[in-house]
Amino acid sequence: xxxxxxxxxxxxxxxxxxxxxxxxxxxxxxxxxxxxxxxxxxxxxxxxxxxxxxxxxxxxxxxxxxxxxxxxxxxxxxxxxxxxxxxxxxxxxxxxxxxxxxxxxxxxxxxxxxxxxxxxxxxxxxxxxxxxxxxxxxxxx
Amino acid sequence: xxxxxxxxxxxxxxxxxxxxxxxxxxxxxxxxxxxxxxxxxxxxxxxxxxxxxxxxxxxxxxxxxxxxxxxxxxxxxxxxxxxxxxxxxxxxxxxxxxxxxxxxxxxxxxxxxxxxxxxxxxxxxxxxxxxxxxxxxxxxxxxxxxxxxxxx
Numbered sequence: 001x002x003x004x005x006x007x008x009x010x011x012x013x014x015x016x017x018x019x020x021x022x023x024x025x026x027x028x029x030x031x032x033x034x035x036x037x038x039x040x041x042x043x044x045x046x047x048x049x050x051x052x053x054x055x056x057x058x059x060x061x062x063x064x065x066x067x068x069x070x071x072x073x074x075x076x077x078x079x080x081x082x083x084x085x086x087x088x089x090x091x092x093x094x095x096x097x098x099x100x101x102x103x104x105x106x107x108x109x110x111x112x113x114x115x116x117x118x119x120x121x122x123x124x125x126x127x128x129x130x131x132x133x134x135x136x137x138x139x140x141x
Numbered sequence: 142x143x144x145x146x147x148x149x150x151x152x153x154x155x156x157x158x159x160x161x162x163x164x165x166x167x168x169x170x171x172x173x174x175x176x177x178x179x180x181x182x183x184x185x186x187x188x189x190x191x192x193x194x195x196x197x198x199x200x201x202x203x204x205x206x207x208x209x210x211x212x213x214x215x216x217x218x219x220x221x222x223x224x225x226x227x228x229x230x231x232x233x234x235x236x237x238x239x240x241x242x243x244x245x246x247x248x249x250x251x252x253x254x255x256x257x258x259x260x261x262x263x264x265x266x267x268x269x270x271x272x273x274x275x276x277x278x279x280x281x282x283x284x285x286x287x288x289x290x291x292x293x
Contacts, residue, residue, distance in 0.1 A: 106267075108266045110266070
C-alpha cells in the first residue's frame with residue numbers, strides 16, 4: 001500500500017492501473033502520465049522509489065506543464081476561473097459540490113431539481129427511478 | 142437538527158459571496174461589462190455561442206432597450222423597475238446584470254433579479270413553469286393490490 005495524493009494505492013498492481021485508484025485519474029489519464037514520466041510501465045507500483053513517485057504526482061497535478069493537451073483534461077474552461085486543469089482526489093468532490101451549490105444559489109431550474117433529488121436532465125419521472133421511493137396504498141384492516 | 146445546519150450553511154454561502162470576488166471564466170465583473178460580443182462568445186458555453194452566431198436579428202432588441210431605459214430611470218441604490226417579457230429563450234448577457242425581469246411562465250410573470258452568476262443561462266431557467274408536485278394519499282385503484290377493496 002502506497003500513499004499517493006491522499007489515497008491508498010495498491011503496491012502489487014501494475015503502475016498504470018494502480019494510479020486509477022486515485023479519484024479523477026482513469027486508465028487513459030494514468031497511461032498518459034506514466035508515458036510523460038518516462039517510467040518503466042511493466043513494473044508494479046510498489047517497485048518505484050520515492051523520487052519517481054514524486055515525479056508522477058507532479059505530472060498529475062500540473063498536466064499542462066508536461067505537455068498533456070488541454071482537451072485531455074477533466075475540468076476544461078472552468079466556470080469561475082476559466083482555467084484548464086485535471087481535478088484529482090479531493091478536488092473532484094469539492095468541485096462537484098461547488099457546482100451544485102452554484103446552481104442552487106442562482107435558483108436555476110437545474111439547481112432546484114438537484115435540491116429536491118429529482119431527475120435533472122428532462123427524463124420522465126412518472127414511472128421510472130423508483131428505487132428508494134415508495135409508491136403504494138395501505139390497506140385498512 | 143436541520144435548522145442550525147441550514148443557517149450555518151447560509152452564513153458561509155453569504156460569506157463566500159462577500160469575500161470572494163465574482164469572476165466568470167476568469168474575467169471580473171468590471172471587465173465583463175466592457176467585453177465585446179466576440180469575446181463573450183468565446184467565454185460562454187457552446188449552446189449560447191451557437192445562438193449568438195446564428196444571429197440576433199430583432200428578437201431581443203426591444204427587451205434590451207427597455208432594460209436600459211429602466212436602469213437609467215432607476216434611482217441610485219434602488220432596483221430598476223420590472224421589465225416583463227415572454228422571451229424565455231433569451232440568454233443572459235453581462236449588459237443585463239442588475240435589471241429586474243418578469244419572465245412569463247405561461248400564466249404569470251416571475252420576477253427575477255439578474256445577478257452576475259447567471260451569465261450564459263436562459264431567462265426561462267429561472268421561471269418555473271410547473272407547480273412542484275406534492276402528492277396526496279394515493280387513492281383506490283392506484284396500485285394493483287388496492288382494487289378489490291371498494292366492495293362494501
